[in-house]
Amino acid sequence: MANTSQSQKRARQADARFEINKARRSRIRTYLRKVEEAIASGDAEVAKAALIEVQPELARGVSKGVLHKNTASRKMSRLASRVKSLTA
Template sequence: MANTPQSKKRARQNEARFEVNKARRSRIRTYLRKVEEAIASGNAEAAKTALLEAQPELARGVSKGVLHKNTASRKMSRLTSRVKALNA
């Protein structure tokens, strides 16, 4: 347990950051799920639209420190290739 004033403040800050980051992760997962559902339904146009909406969210997650750069890049790459395959 935190004892010093500084460690108590850090604990409060960590809790606040955790809540913000949790909301960001949830938001990113929602956008990714929309892409997955559009791909599963076979609707190429909806999948493309959902992907275009998800990409900035992934990039924002990277800039805010919620996701690692390579993780977001990998997810974008895999989703993009699946959406392209849907069009073919």
């Protein structure tokens, strides 16, 4: 347990940030799952629309510090190539 008032406050802040970041990660994963499901179903139009929706969510995750920049970039690249292969 935290001893000083400052460390107690930091512990409270850490708990609050954890909850916020958990919600953000969950939201990002939901959008990623929508793209994955659209790709699995083979519907190129739905997959393309879902890909457009997930892009700002990934960027927001990077700007908020939930995801590393390269991780988001890698996910976007791989999803985009898979969606592109549906239309080809």
